[in-house]
Amino acid sequence: MSEALRGPLTGVPVVLDPVMVATSGDSLAAEGVREAIVELLAHCSLVTPNLPEAAGLTGEEPASDRGAMARQAQALLGLGAPAVLLKGGHLGDDGDQVWDLVARRGPDTSQGPRLDWLDGPRVRTRNTHGTGCTLSSAVAANLAHGLDLVEACRRAKEWLARALASSEQLSVGDGSGHGPVNHLEASWVTLR
Ligand SMILES: Nc1ncnc2c1ncn2[C@@H]1O[C@H](COP(=O)(O)OP(=O)(O)O)[C@@H](O)[C@H]1O
Numbered sequence: 221m222s223e224a225l226r227g228p229l230t231g232v233p234v235v236l237d238p239v240m241v242a243t244s245g246d247s248l249a250a251e252g253v254r255e256a257i258v259e260l261l262a263h264c265s266l267v268t269p270n271l272p273e274a275a276g277l278t279g280e281e282p283a284s285d286r287g288a289m290a291r292q293a294q295a296l297l298g299l300g301a302p303a304v305l306l307k308g309g310h311l312g313d314d315g316d317q318v319w320d321l322v323a324r325r326g327p328d329t330s331q332g333p334r335l336d337w338l339d340g341p342r343v344r345t346r347n348t349h350g351t352g353c354t355l356s357s358a359v360a361a362n363l364a365h366g367l368d369l370v371e372a373c374r375r376a377k378e379w380l381a382r383a384l385a386s387s388e389q390l391s392v393g394d395g396s397g398h399g400p401v402n403h404l405e406a407s408w409v410t411l412r
């Protein structure tokens with residue numbers, strides 16, 4: 221894959237979602253996946269780990285506050301990623317807010333990385349299945365539209381919050397597990 225990213229895909233924005241740990245906490249990665257993902261970091265435009273994934277990649281404990289999030293995002297830049305969207309959905313379950321962090325290498329290396337916090341309202345729902353995949357796909361679509369990285373992440377997160385809020389409209393399975401977000405939230409009134 222890194223060959224493709226160095227060759228035909230050079231110049232195309234690439235969003236790498238290192239799917240290793242699901243929202244539910246389940247491990248989704250076999251052994252050796254960490255090394256493969258680390259190798260890809262330098263060849264993508266943005267990597268989008270959740271907190272357990274960032275911990276797995278950096279070899280640290282999952283971040284439990286903003287300071288640790290900032291340190292781990294910067295550690296991922298140090299591993300070669302040009303930019304990191306560190307997702308904070310696993311932090312502060314009882315709070316009203318959920319915050320993500322965009323970290324980018326600055327143009328001037330002596331000034332350190334640029335950090336942009338994206339705060340948003342926490343939606344009270346169990347239907348969080350696929351939030352990470354939804355977010356990274358939306359960021360990729362926004363980058364393909366030519367949006368700047370932080371704006372692409374900000375708009376993707378805002379849309380995801382609406383899709384989460386609208387998830388109760390869906391009726392999937394017997395309702396016992398984590399249901400999906402409603403990707404069609406914008407057109408739902410006309411569609412149903
Ligand atoms: N209950 C929630 N309300 C609003 N946004 C959420 C909620 N849970 C997660 N998010 C957002 O969903 C995205 C994915 O978050 P996260 O759960 O950390 O990743 P993953 O789904 O990969 O485990 C992030 O932008 C996060 O801020």
Ligand SMILES: Cc1ncc(COP(=O)(O)O)c(N)n1
Nearest residue numbers: 242243348349350351352353
């Ligand atoms: C097969 C598969 N792929 C990905 C996810 C991540 O889901 P989430 O975005 O909710 O962490 C998952 N739970 N299962």
